[in-house]
Amino acid sequence: MSQHTILTPDAHRDLRVHSGHGETYGDGVMCCVTVPDEFRRVQNEYPILFRLNPDRDSFAALAMFGFENGENLFLDDGCWDARYRPLAMTIQPFLIGRPSPESRERHVHVDMASPRIGADGDLAVFDADGKPTSYLERVSEQLGQLDRGYQGSDAFFAALRRHDLIEPLAVEIPLVDGSVNRLVGFHAINEDRLRELDSAALAELHGEGHLMPVFMALASLSNLDALIRRKNRRISDG
Template sequence: MPQAVLLNNIDHHDLRVITARGARYGDDTMLAPTFFREFRDLQAYYPIVFQKTAQGGFQPMALLGLRADENLFLDKRFLDGRNQIQRWDAHYLPIAVERLPFLIGIADDEPMLHIDLDHPRVARGAAAEGEPLFLEHGGTTAFLQRMASMLRALHDGLRDNAGFIAALLRHRLLEPFTLDIRLDDRSELRLTGFHTIYEQRLRELDGTALHELSQAGYLEAAYMAMASMSHLRDLIERMNRRRAADR
């Protein structure tokens, strides 16, 4: 269970955050929640899909793997065998991944920076590994300032997704897809449960609808999400390479 607490420079003056990558730090995940303003950075590396939420809406996701609890961007060649540190094989980390163990919580009706004290990235003490959060006399480090800025972008972006998703649904621009995959070792798997941009429907929109989407910044995001699906082939090749290396 996460132990999320409001971050402060008195109780947490000696906290450090480990920034190395690896499954032991919670990085071995198939999906990373995202928001439409992050699509420009994501689409260069990851397929962007849409997953139904428990409330009946949709949440855009960066697809990091083809099976649950598997991240194909984690290089399995350990840089440090003892600590099992791994290289993240992409030049951009999704914000939802990079911001951990920080999160936004509500304090006095205001969004405030919190930290999960039980997260494996959290260490304590001057001799501990990781990035310090506070300076010796109580000020915040550049690292913590960056994390706070990142959390604000994520918080605002996830909030603004509501308008984006509403526009996609209004114009019927989401469609479900299923991908049947046959790997080089002849094993098969199926990727299902996700939606993508309905390309044909997008092409058929009239000028008024296109202008509305463009003015809100949604049209560019839709095209980026659509183009990002070409990276499904990259994920399959990553899985083929991983299977071959494991044999």
């Protein structure tokens, strides 16, 4: 269970974080949240899919690491086998918090229940004088990037809905052991509908800054085949 608290030098002077990779540190997940501002970097490595939260009638973008809960096919003997890790993974165990949902104030919070926290962690958060280390400064900048991306996500998904560019996606995954996995409950860009948009609609998307993320999300789908190959190698290797 998470245990979020505001990060302060007085309370967390000796806090240390593990920089390694692996299920031990909470990396055993099939996906993480990403944001349109990050799509260009994410699409080089991972499929980008969308998931609808029916209770809030809102979409979230996800960078996919596997096909089953708890499966991260990019983990390999303590290494993350990709040129880029999404911000939502890189900033852990930190997050942005607000005093209240309506507040515009932002504070750096830390999840004290995170497995990345430990006395033998290799990264210090504050120095001996209680000042942020270069590590914390870097994380703070990444938190800011992610928070700004969150703020722009609603407009992005509103534009996709306005132009009917989101469609449900069902993927069948043929595996070397003869079984077939199915990836369901996700959405993706409707390429045919995108091709049908007239110049005015494309200009609107471009003017609002949404066209590039749309193309990046669409291009990322080519990574599904690579992810399937990772899955089959994992099965073959036992």
